[in-house]
Amino acid sequence: MFDGEYLVVLGPTGAGKSTLLKVIAGIHYPDRGKVLVYGRDMTRVPPEWRGIAYFPQNYALFPHLTVLENVTYGLRARGISESDARKRALEVLRMVLLHERTESYPHELSGGMQQRLALARALVTASGILLLDEPLAALDAILRLELRYELRRIAKRLRLTVLHVTHDHEEALSIADRIVVLRRGEVVQVGTPQQIYEQPADILVSCLIGEVNVLDGIVHSVENEYAIITIDKLVLRARRGKLKLHQPVTVVIRPEWVFVRKQRQGTPWEWEARVERIYFRGYMSVLDVSVGGLELRVSAPSHMVSGIHEGDTVCVEADAERIVVLPYQARPPELFEL
Amino acid sequence: MRSPRMGDNPSSYSPRLSFLDRISSHPLAAPLLYILALFLFVAFAIAPTLIGILGNLKLVGVALQDPQLLEQTRVAVVNSFAVASIVVAIDLVLGIPLAWLIARGRLPGLRFLDTLVDMPLVMPTAAAGYSVLLFWSNPEYSPVRGVVPIGFFTVLLLHFTFTFPYVVRTVVGGLQTADLSYEIPARTLGASPLTTARTVTLPLIKPSIISALVLAYARSLSETGATMMVTGPHFFTGPVLIKYWKEQGRLEPLVFVSIVMILSSVMLLSILSWVAKRYRIRLPWFSPVSEARLSGGGWTGLRDGAALVFFFAIIIIPTFFIFRAATDFRDWSALASHTEWRTFWGALGISFAVAGLVTLVDAVLGIPVALGIARRRYGRFTPVVDGLVSLPILVPTVALGSSVHLLRQLYLRALPEFWAIVIAHISFTAPFLVKVFQAGVEAIDPEIEYVARTLGASPLRTFRTITLPIARNALLAGAILVFVRSVDETGATMAVVEKTQTAPVVLVAWVKKGLVPMSWAAFGGIVLVAVSFIALLIVRTIFGARMRVGG
Numbered sequence: 095m096f097d098g099e100y101l102v103v104l105g106p107t108g109a110g111k112s113t114l115l116k117v118i119a120g121i122h123y124p125d126r127g128k129v130l131v132y133g134r135d136m137t138r139v140p141p142e143w144r145g146i147a148y149f150p151q152n153y154a155l156f157p158h159l160t161v162l163e164n165v166t167y168g169l170r171a172r173g174i175s176e177s178d179a180r181k182r183a184l185e186v187l188r189m190v191l192l193h194e195r196t197e198s199y200p201h202e203l204s205g206g207m208q209q210r211l212a213l214a215r216a217l218v219t220a221s222g223i224l225l226l227d228e229p230l231a232a233l234d235a236i237l238r239l240e241l242r243y244e245l246r247r248i249a250k251r252l253r254l255t256v257l258h259v260t261h262d263h264e265e266a267l268s269i270a271d272r273i274v275v276l277r278r279g280e281v282v283q284v285g286t287p288q289q290i291y292e293q294p295a296d297i298l299v300s301c302l303i304g305e306v307n308v309l310d311g312i313v314h315s316v317e318n319e320y321a322i323i324t325i326d327k328l329v330l331r332a333r334r335g336k337l338k339l340h341q342p343v344t345v346v347i348r349p350e351w352v353f354v355r356k357q358r359q360g361t362p363w364e365w366e367a368r369v370e371r372i373y374f375r376g377y378m379s380v381l382d383v384s385v386g387g388l389e390l391r392v393s394a395p396s397h398m399v400s401g402i403h404e405g406d407t408v409c410v411e412a413d414a415e416r417i418v419v420l421p422y423q424a425r426p427p428e429l430f431e432l
Numbered sequence: 433m434r435s436p437r438m439g440d441n442p443s444s445y446s447p448r449l450s451f452l453d454r455i456s457s458h459p460l461a462a463p464l465l466y467i468l469a470l471f472l473f474v475a476f477a478i479a480p481t482l483i484g485i486l487g488n489l490k491l492v493g494v495a496l497q498d499p500q501l502l503e504q505t506r507v508a509v510v511n512s513f514a515v516a517s518i519v520v521a522i523d524l525v526l527g528i529p530l531a532w533l534i535a536r537g538r539l540p541g542l543r544f545l546d547t548l549v550d551m552p553l554v555m556p557t558a559a560a561g562y563s564v565l566l567f568w569s570n571p572e573y574s575p576v577r578g579v580v581p582i583g584f585f586t587v588l589l590l591h592f593t594f595t596f597p598y599v600v601r602t603v604v605g606g607l608q609t610a611d612l613s614y615e616i617p618a619r620t621l622g623a624s625p626l627t628t629a630r631t632v633t634l635p636l637i638k639p640s641i642i643s644a645l646v647l648a649y650a651r652s653l654s655e656t657g658a659t660m661m662v663t664g665p666h667f668f669t670g671p672v673l674i675k676y677w678k679e680q681g682r683l684e685p686l687v688f689v690s691i692v693m694i695l696s697s698v699m700l701l702s703i704l705s706w707v708a709k710r711y712r713i714r715l716p717w718f719s720p721v722s723e724a725r726l727s728g729g730g731w732t733g734l735r736d737g738a739a740l741v742f743f744f745a746i747i748i749i750p751t752f753f754i755f756r757a758a759t760d761f762r763d764w765s766a767l768a769s770h771t772e773w774r775t776f777w778g779a780l781g782i783s784f785a786v787a788g789l790v791t792l793v794d795a796v797l798g799i800p801v802a803l804g805i806a807r808r809r810y811g812r813f814t815p816v817v818d819g820l821v822s823l824p825i826l827v828p829t830v831a832l833g834s835s836v837h838l839l840r841q842l843y844l845r846a847l848p849e850f851w852a853i854v855i856a857h858i859s860f861t862a863p864f865l866v867k868v869f870q871a872g873v874e875a876i877d878p879e880i881e882y883v884a885r886t887l888g889a890s891p892l893r894t895f896r897t898i899t900l901p902i903a904r905n906a907l908l909a910g911a912i913l914v915f916v917r918s919v920d921e922t923g924a925t926m927a928v929v930e931k932t933q934t935a936p937v938v939l940v941a942w943v944k945k946g947l948v949p950m951s952w953a954a955f956g957g958i959v960l961v962a963v964s965f966i967a968l969l970i971v972r973t974i975f976g977a978r979m980r981v982g983g
Binding site: 121150 | 888902
């Protein structure tokens with residue numbers, strides 16, 4: 095991780111995201127590998143000496159302490175005097191708007207307030223690193239949307255380095271500087287949200303974020319910069335990259351990477367498709383089409399597909415510049431849980 | 433706000449971190465603590481019970497030659513198990529409905545009933561024993577004209593009094609924590625209340641029922657002093673027989689009977705709890721239609737009525753009947769002057785001194801072990817440690833006392849009797865403190881402790897400021913349990929020493945040997961009850977006053 099970065103760890107359940115955080119925080123020690131912080135080996139250093147703030151999934155607020163006592167706990171544990179601790183605590187509580195509830199107990203607060211309390215408690219120790227384990231999972235949808243930007247804003251303002259774990263891909267895309275995709279304890283891909291979205295390295299990554307069509311085929315021929323790929327009876331063109339002749343491949347096509355036309359244009363890569371369903375979604379519309387025995391989901395700006403109805407025939411062409419061709423991969427089981 | 437860099441030395445934050453705090457962060461500190469605690473626990477609580485017996489195993493060979501002894505032992509052991517089995521079975525059949533009534537009923541006065549259930553548990557069994565004797569069998573006092581013959585039946589009636597409330601209370605606890613929402617789907621699917629209870633609720637609370645069963649059984653097998661009061665000259669249970677041989681000064685039969693009792697208890701109860709946990713006990717019953725009919729108001733009333741009648745007629749009234757006899761007490765001057773009373777006051781002091789010390793040692797030894805089990809610090813040996821710690825519960829206390837006695841004879845002759853009693857009491861009370869505190873710690877989300885650590889609290893500080901305050905009630909409950917149990921105990925005390933007496937032991941002697949008038953014995957019983965009760969009240973007030981609700 096880079097200093098001051100907001101890194102989001104994304105992955106299905108059981109991928110090891112929480113465990114990763116706990117290893118970094120020092121709650122568990124890894125069997126293999128090292129944790130290096132600013133060059134120092136912290137792998138077996140007890141958590142109380144790491145100075146890394148940890149925000150657990152269910153907040154783990156101290157039920158027997160008041161709001162103020164929860165926040166001053168870390169400071170008092172480090173030997174800071176009661177009065178200094180109070181001052182710092184009130185500063186942070188003001189930042190999260192809980193300064194009026196200092197004498198309440200956690201169970202008396204609403205879910206959103208508890209989340210803010212947990213955040214305040216983590217922030218007050220002024221360590222440079224913050225680990226968040228699904229900080230927004232327990233909140234209702236509206237709060238979740240509002241607070242995700244709050245989190246990033248606070249982190250940037252305080253110049254914190256944040257590791258934020260989530261299973262919510264939209265959350266990841268909106269606030270991450272970079273995203274790490276984790277699967278079964280292994281890093282599948284690291285990149286900016288754009289990179290993850292546009293150039294997924296793996297079927298799982300492509301399905302994790304946004305909608306996608308996944309098709310299997312074979313490289314039929316290669317010429318210059320492009321490769322011709324056959325998928326059953328369909329033929330399409332893609333950037334050649336490192337593809338070899340006759341290599342089995344998996345093609346990833348996002349709905350918006352397909353051109354939709356009402357008339358044939360005559361290119362060899364055009365397919366004739368029947369519209370099964372059409373969904374109007376404001377600016378974009380989504381069409382489920384069937385072509386050559388395959389089901390495809392495509393999307394286009396609504397004005398381009400006005401007048402198309404279910405049962406109509408349209409022409410679709412995959413955008414050779416954008417579609418992603420990966421070496422053939424069997425479908426991982428986690429795919430079905432997404 | 434200042435953002436420190438990771439290079440900062442932690443001690444630059446904290447000039448006031450105590451030495452102990454810093455030690456506890458050392459990676460070896462925790463493992464050492466848990467292993468040491470376990471070692472001490474085994475040394476003080478488990479080893480004494482085994483060494484004495486094992487050291488005298490050769491005596492068993494002698495005993496096996498004597499057919500009369502063998503027969504006598506067989507009869508006594510069978511009696512013990514027969515009594516325990518009958519008592520526990522009826523406890524379940526009548527106790528579960530009563531517990532249901534208390535936990536789910538909507539009658540007025542149920543809270544009072546709830547408190548009433550706890551009352552016999554506060555009563556030392558020695559006093560309860562005398563009370564039961566007077567109520568059922570004494571020609572002078574008994575309202576049923578002493579029609580119940582002393583022996584098997586009085587023992588049964590006695591054992592109900594200290595097992596029934598325990599079973600009821602545990603089941604009430606289980607029902608109160610069980611999730612009602614499982615019953616609702618069953619009912620909406622058409623199951624009658626009785627069917628729902630049998631197929632949904634009872635299986636859900638099975639763990640608490642099993643543990644109540646095992647503990648009640650173990651308690652019944654252990655009970656010595658009060659049983660001695662009500663057996664008369666012909667009926668022997670295992671513990672009574674052990675005490676008899678102790679009095680006769682015969683070592684071989686003593687060891688023999690002790691070993692038989694220990695082995696049979698441990699085997700039976702282990703198998704019982706293992707089987708019960710593993711297998712789904714499908715209670716057979718009539719057809720759902722009959723169950724639906726049995727759920728009706730008339731039958732419910734009959735069932736509840738039977739349970740209530742049993743509770744009052746067999747448990748409450750006989751237990752507290754001793755108050756009636758005590759009202760006859762007139763010899764107030766004897767309280768200070770008579771030798772027997774002087775003995776009694778001395779014994780009372782010894783009882784509480786022993787109990788206090790036992791509670792203290794149990795806490796010191798038990799807290800780390802409980803923590804170790806609750807937080808799985810013993811790794812994959814945690815279940816083994818758990819079982820090891822629970823072992824003394826399954827052993828009849830009188831056999832434990834015998835074992836410590838033998839240990840003393842073999843290696844520790846110089847040990848004063850008082851301390852022998854303390855050691856014997858530690859061995860069967862420590863597991864209770866461990867189990868109760870363990871449950872309290874397990875109820876705390878470990879994440880809370882993790883967070884405290886990441887905030888900078890050393891393991892010791894985390895324990896002091898987080899774990900202990902939250903689990904305080906469990907610790908207190910465990911300590912009270914241990915204290916009361918120690919004051920109550922007769923079997924181990926009588927088995928381990930000859931001359932020193934605790935208060936209940938004096939009472940047993942008074943009744944068995946007819947040393948004092950009946951009203952004196954009754955009054956002594958009342959005094960014991962009252963002092964125990966006051967001690968409990970004091971403890972509750974001191975610590976209870978700082979209990980906070982919430983969280």
